[in-house]
Amino acid sequence: MIEVHDLSKRYGDKIAVDHLTFAVEPGQITGFLGPNGAGKSTTMRLILGLDRPQSGTATIGGVPYADLREPLRKVGALLEARAVHTGRSAYNHLLCLAQSQGLPRARVDEALALVGLTEVARKRAGGFSLGMGQRLGIAAAMLGDPQVLILDEPVNGLDPEGVLWIRNLMKSLAAAGKTIFVSSHLMSEMAQTADHLIVIGRGQLIADESVDAFIARSSQRSVLVRTPQPAQLAKELEREAVAASASSAANGNANGNGNGGGSPDADPDGAVTVTTTDDGALIVRGMEAAEIGEKAAAARVVLHELTPQRASLEEAFMELTRGSVEYHVELDQHRDQVPVPAQDTPSVATADRTSESEAAE
Ligand SMILES: Nc1ncnc2c1ncn2[C@@H]1O[C@H](COP(=O)(O)OP(=O)(O)OP(=O)(O)O)[C@@H](O)[C@H]1O
Structure with missing residues (x-):
């Protein structure tokens, strides 16, 4: 278990880290x-004891990293900035690490096999692609068969097969009771x-x-509705939206930037909103499926589909971290360059990450 207290x-x-307290439990990712x-x-x-906190503690199995005996047997880490000796072969790189920690030579072969680098083990690590470099970093992390794995952006640079491989590796390690703490920008x-x-x-x-709990906290839940009478249903629901916005006063002026004909548009404050998809379905926010069904029945509107949609992790993340984003992009100014998320949320600029060639070094 990793425990961070008031760090x-x-x-x-x-202030890079501000009084953080959390625990990372074993047996899960x-x-x-x-x-x-x-x-x-x-x-x-x-x-990992690579920096000193101003206050607070971080422990692994109850012990600060600096006090761990044989740390590679306790914790494996892959950090974003990799430090591979570029002149060495993958095998020798791992062998040096193993010897420095008193690990048996056999672990080098096992770690290479685990990450699928056996065939290129004698090649210079400096010539490795970003994906191969990631695999080598994971082999180094796994060398001591540690109980705890800390991985910073491990799928960075991996091809789809590599992504699947590391996903399965993490899942099997978690299932074996290990503690897996992994950062990633890839919400999906x-x-x-x-x-x-x-x-x-x-x-x-x-x-x-x-x-699941994180996604459920997002208000971006919606209901997909298919009906042969979309305009009529939108009107019924619009009546609800108007009543709601009248009671919540002064807000008004829903400007229809969606492609729905005459429907009220998305309102981030939780009022009822209706938009129309390209294939004519309605997306309703701010009203539960049951209520939509009841209103449709009362208005004698036929429904072909009524499906609650939950927010994606990305949508929930965008919404729940909205106040914490340091680098905003004005969507209107950069609509051509920035991939606009499906929801009406601000986008986040991606800071330059280690380039492929740098990282491969
Ligand atoms: N050595 C340093 N000197 C000065 N500022 C730093 C240093 N390391 C980190 N920071 C700052 O501390 C903050 C947190 O940085 P950190 O790299 O931990 O964030 P992150 O969540 O890992 O970001 P990213 O997702 O972009 O990698 C940032 O504002 C960063 O600029």
Whole structure:
């Protein structure tokens, strides 16, 4: 188990980690999420004793990293900035690590086999692709068969097969009772991989809960409705929206930037909103499926489909970290360049990450 208690780290007047407290339990995959600059890498570095906190503690199995005996047997880590000796073969790189920790030579072969690098083990690691470099980093992390794995962006640079491989590896290690703490920017990947999430923003804890609970907290839930009378149903529901907005006063002026004909548009404050999809279905927010069904029945509107949709992890993440994003992009100014999320949420600029060639070095 990893335990972080009241951990804080400041660089100059920049607070990178701000009184963080959480625990990472064994037997499951815990995803570590946060917008760029949220403090994820700093937290991982503090856990690994690579930086000193201003206050608070981080322990692994109850012991600070610096006090662990034979740390490679206790904790394996893959950090974003990899330090592979480029002139060495993959085999020799791992052998040096193993020898420095008193690990048997046989573990080198086992770790190489585990990550699928046996055939290229004698090749210079400096010539490896980013994906192969990631695999080598994971082999190094797994060398001591540790109980705890800390992985910073492990799927970065991996091809789809590599992504699947690491997902399955993490799942099997978690099933074997290991503690897996993994950061990633790929929400769809995290949604498929993680059991539990620690989400931070501006160094502070935003969420410490299961993936399902995190998504359920998002208000981006909607209901997909198919009907041969979309205009009539939209009108019925619009009546509800008008009543709701009248009672919540002064807000008004829903400007229809959706493609729905005459429907009220998305209102982030939780009023009833209706938009129309390209294939003519209605997306209703702010009203439960049962109520929509009742209103349709009362108006004698035929329904062909009434399906509650839950937010994706990405949508929930965008909504719940909205106040914690450091680098906003004005969607209107950059509509051509920035992939606009499906929901009416701000987009997040991706800070430059290690380029492929740099990382391969
Ligand atoms: N060595 C350092 N010196 C000064 N500031 C730093 C240092 N390391 C991190 N920071 C700052 O601390 C904050 C947290 O950075 P950190 O790299 O931990 O965030 P992150 O969540 O890992 O971000 P990303 O997702 O972009 O990798 C950022 O504002 C960063 O600029």
